[in-house]
Amino acid sequence: MLVSPAGQQVEYVPAIYRTREGVVQIAPQRVSYEILPAVTRTIYRTVKVDDGGCSWEWRVIHGRKVLCKIRHKARYKRVAETVVVQPERRRRLVIPAEYESVAEEVLVQPEQRRIIEVPAPYQTVARRAVVSEGSSGWRRVLVPRHCRY
Template identity: 85%
Template sequence: MIRKTASSAIASLAVLGLVSETAAGERAVECYEQVNRPSVYETVYENVLVSPAGQQVDYVPAIYGTRERVVQIVPQRVSYEIVPAVTHTIYRTVKVDDGGYSWEWRVIRGRKVLCKVRHKARYERVAETVVVQPESQRRVVSPAEYERVAEEVLVQPEQRRIVIVPASYQTVARRVVVSQGSSGWRRLHILRHCRY
């Protein structure tokens, strides 16, 4: 409180001194400038408890093994299947049209005339399927089918284990004020203006 009062008084004196010098045209007797001192900070590190110590139960799962054995999955069976007929394709030429006569209009030397036209017999090659061996039935015996089957067997039962979990800490940084900032006045000597 005393420092603030003194600073205010010095500031008032400095202002009055400048005013009086300006007004009177005389040299200032004393001069001061304001000095600001910033706050000083420091980073400190501390260990902070993240999780307290405790106990944890771990379960070790049961261990299983496998055992193989042979089992019949499909019994012997008898079935009958159809053996399709064996066929053969032969080709032969047959008459499909006897030919004959027909009447049609034609233009010959600029004259339209009705003409009797003769048509030849027409033949085509046709395919014919013949049976070489008829369809038959055949007895089919399918043998029984076996498979190796794996069975699950318990080797070791489930186990429970208690584990001690230590406390967990974490280092955190924070800034703290070492000294608060302040402001004050410093006396100056300015050549030809202010003297001590």
């Protein structure tokens, strides 16, 4: 006897992922220029400001007024001077590319769906069945070791 009809059962197998690590470039190599200022130094020099020379002036010597020639020494002054030791210059800077380690999930096997055929189950069941319709009436029956007709 048929217990239940045949059918299908769906079985899902989940997707399989794996983590993969790799190196990714974040920024490319760049070139920039830097301006280095001039290198200067202060030098001190003694400079002749006045040659000196002669001048005349009136003086009173022993009660008498006398015109005297006076010699003056040369005058010098210390002067600070800024000297460029190295001129201003541009320097080329190469900035290397920047890299970063990145972990990402990669699909190894996609999700699968399997359909399983389920056969119809049958079971043996005992039940009463009518073999023939009942009847009423006389009939001859042979019984062994009894009389014959």
